[in-house]
Amino acid sequence: MGLDDRDALRVLHDAFAASADGSGVVAQFFSRWFGTNPAARDLFPADLTPQRVAFAHAMSWVLGELVAQRAQEPVSFLAQLGRDHRKYGVTQRDYDLVGRVLHASLRDELAEQWTPQVDDAAREALNLITGVMGGAADAEDGPAWWEGTVVEHLRVSRDLAVVRLQLDHPLPYYPGQYVKVEVPQCPRSWRYLSPSMPADETGAIEFHVRTVPAGLVSTAVVNETQPGDRWRLSSPHGGLHVDRDAGDVLMVAGSTGLAPLRAIIMGLTRWADNPRVHLFFGGRYPCELYDLPTLWQIAAHNPWLSVSPVSEYPGDPDWAAQYPDVTPPRGLHVRQTGILADVVTSYGGWGDRQILVCGGPEMTRATVAALIAKGAPEQRIQHDPLSE
Ligand SMILES: Cc1cc2nc3c(=O)[nH]c(=O)nc-3n(C[C@H](O)[C@H](O)[C@H](O)COP(=O)(O)OP(=O)(O)OC[C@H]3O[C@@H](n4cnc5c(N)ncnc54)[C@H](O)[C@@H]3O)c2cc1C
Structure with a gap:
């Protein structure tokens, strides 16, 4: 039953997999959520498509892991996501609401397939997801985000810039990790960038950015960023690393x-x-x-x-x-x-x-x-x- 019921979990997984382009249950979820809590819409950029696609991808991955009865990786992924979402000011009440709205959206979308078993699996899976995210956010007492001032913007090639910032407080991360960044030219459009130097205790940090064709944030960073701009950075993610004992x-x-x-x-x-x-x-x-x-x-x-x-x-x-x-x-x-x-x-x-x-x-x-x-x-x- 519930999280042990692989068939019921598969029904939920398939609903998100079928919405990989952000349509179906995912589109329904976002419109219901913003209908119930209009303030939540302000957390997102004007074009919601990338968020809807990323949400469908994350949900189908997590549910796919639960179908395979693997919990360790999804739990650490969700915990990190919860810690990271503190930068949006998300509270436990928001998680509870999101859980309820997701449940209702799945129920409507799945219609005939919505059996008591699927209902049970949905409740337990959504409790797990929102519980781990909210719990990890509550347990974290470090800052929800870091702010810093651009001190240097070097245009090193036509499409490339090196941007150096002085953070108000040093950001701890391992070399090889990446952070989400929000720049003043593109409010609410957070993008991943990888620091190009190890964490620095004085708060210095550097990024290398290349424009992608028609790219909103990368073009703004390369063409418009100036010393004095204030950037916001999330907590670090990722595990790219070298094991010094594992050979060349x-x-x-x-x-x-x-x-x-x-x-x-x-x-x-x-x-x-x-x-x-x-x-x-x-x-x-x-x-x-x-x-x-x-x-x-x-x-x-x-x-x-x-x-x-x-x-x-x-x-x-x-x-x-x-x-x-x-x-x-x-x-x-x-x-x-x-x-x-x-x-x-x-x-x-x-x-x-x-x-x-x-x-x-x-x-x-x-x-x-x-x-x-x-x-x-x-x-x-x-x-x-x-x-x-
Ligand atoms: C883990 C991670 C670390 C990253 N680190 C860096 C970094 O250190 N420096 C850096 O310059 N970029 C980095 N990126 C890419 C960066 O996060 C953005 O995706 C990229 O700058 C495009 O954002 P945009 O707003 O300009 O483009 P969008 O407006 O989001 O997209 C415009 C178009 O470009 C396409 N597109 C999006 N991203 C890419 C891409 N990476 N390559 C080619 N086409 C793309 C989209 O599909 C879309 O068609 C990283 C990405 C990830 C996932």
Whole structure:
């Protein structure tokens, strides 16, 4: 019964899976919720589609895990989500309301399929979800969010900016983690960004941002951010890491995917002895390999680090002249030309390495697939979620 009833849980899972585009039960839930509590609408940006899609995805994943009778990962995911949602000022009353509205939306959506068993499973699953989120939020006594002031905005290439902030209070995180960020140009449109340096006790933090075509927040950050802007950051997420006792490391960074890997590398510099780390850093044009000078500095003092620059095209476009010169200094590997996944796997499958891949969704998928095709064990490959 309830959470043990896999058939009933599957009915609930399928309702969210069928709403993967944010329609069906998910659309019904949001309109009912805002009807019951109009103030909740103000927590979201004008275009709700990404939130509806992400909500459908999260609910079908959690329910899929419950169908498989796995609770550990969903519980830690929900707890983290609960801690994170403190930044919206969500209270236990909101969770109770959301639970009731979700229950009613499922009941209406499932109509004929709504049996006493499904009702039972829905109540228990929703109690678990809202209970874990609310409980984790209550148990957390750290700040709900961190605020900071932009102190530097460096336009390092046409589509790329490095943004440095001074936080009002230091944000604790592990190198390789990411946070959600809200910028003043796009209120309520939180996006994930990965700090490019380890946590700093004085509150300094740096992000590397690349515009995506028609991207709301990335375009604002690259084109409009200025010193003095106030940003809001969530608590950290993610577990990308290097185990110093688990052998040598391959890192593959596409564009600003470098940020979390750079933070991990900077974290490793605290030790003299480390596993060997080979970093492939790729961009479309040579001029987009914006951080080679810093990587060169780190590699020059840390013999365990090798850096291979890779660009898709052999030469630079005309606009490159407007940005800093990032010709690889002597001491780094010679820049190679080609698709990052092809260049990396031309050396083999790297099956004996811990492998960390970071970049846009397309690059990450292609690189992971190419490495697995060359024999790298999937369980040795880490990457962040490809979307929210
Ligand atoms: C775990 C994680 C960490 C991240 N860290 C960083 C980081 O350090 N630096 C950074 O620049 N970005 C990072 N991103 C991507 C970032 O969170 C945003 O998704 C990206 O900046 C686009 O937001 P937007 O508002 O500009 O685009 P939106 O307005 O949200 O989307 C516009 C269009 O772009 C597409 N799109 C969205 N994201 C991407 C993407 N990543 N690549 C290609 N197309 C996309 C959408 O599907 C849509 O069609 C990270 C993403 C994740 C999931």
